[in-house]
Amino acid sequence: MRGFWRKHGLVMLGGMCQGFGMGLFLFPNSIPSGGAGGIAVLLNYWFHINMGPALWIVNFSFMLFGVKYLGKRFTLWTLIGITMTSLSIDFFESHFSIPNRSLFYDLIIGSMFLGLGIGILMRNNVSNGGIGVIAIMISNGRNILPGKPLFLINSLIFLVTAAVISWEIIFLALISQWISTTVVDVICRVDFSPSYSFGWRKKP
Template identity: 65%
Template sequence: MKQFMIKNALVLTGGAMQGLGMGLFLFPNSIPSGGAGGIAILLNYWFGISDGLALWIVNFSMLLLGVNYFGKRFVLWTIVGITMTSVSIEFFEQSVSVPDRNLMVDLILGSVFLGTGIGMLMRQEVSNGGVGVVALIIASGREILPGKPLFYINCLVFLITAMIIDWKIILLAFASQWISTKLVDYVCNLTFHQAYTLGWRKKP
């Protein structure tokens, strides 16, 4: 029970920090946080769906693809994480305002919170959802690391988002990805509680 409570607290905290970075800093500037974030921005742009709900829809849809590969426990914990992220995005977008926004400050702060949140989730073997699940499926099937397919999928989404909304988005998205992935590596190397090992494994 203690292990469960600690894992639950870390997953919720990681999801909240990810939502803080996206909802308060990145999404108000239409900066995609990744492939799922880019699709969420497009859904908001086309249909007026709120960013938090759009991200949850994208994440949940992608996650359904992963249940046969990684098992129900992986999916349940990831649902907890992505739901917390979406709730946090809704809260920060609707309840917190940032006066005199600065694009570069928002980019850096948003990417730092995003990377820290994702790192906390990954230390608990919980996906941050979205196209990361697709990348893990591809990596599992081809027995490669997930970084390369994730990079290519994100790049494709960034390109489409930039073509539809604004070309400067792709530069901001790449900068955000660089900062946030550095933070993911840093958090994953810290010494603090993790309930399971870091190795992604296909379910038996």
């Protein structure tokens, strides 16, 4: 039971870190945090849906594809993570603003907190939702590493987002991805406790 509450707290923390980085720094500059973030930016642009609910809708929709494949427990933890992320985005967007903001600092700080949140979730064998779930399914089905399908899907979404809003987005999104994934690697390399699992496994 103690392990359950510890994991629950860490999943909530991971979602909050993601929401802080995206809601306060990345999304105000229309910088997508990934493929799901890019679709959320488009929903916000086209239909004026707030970024928090938009990201939840995207992540939940993609997650439904993986329920049967990845298992109910994995899906439930992922649902908790993406819900906390979306609530945090909505909270930080609604209650905080940065005067005289700098795109450079927003990009760096937002991407670092995004990577921190994703890293915490992955340390607990929880997906940050969205495109990651689809990439895992493709990688297992085709027996390839998940990085390639994840990169291709995200790149396609970045292209569409950039074509609709601004071509500068591709450059900013790629920098954000590099920073955040570097932070994820650091978090996943540090041996905090042997009880954590790093692997993605298909349910038996």
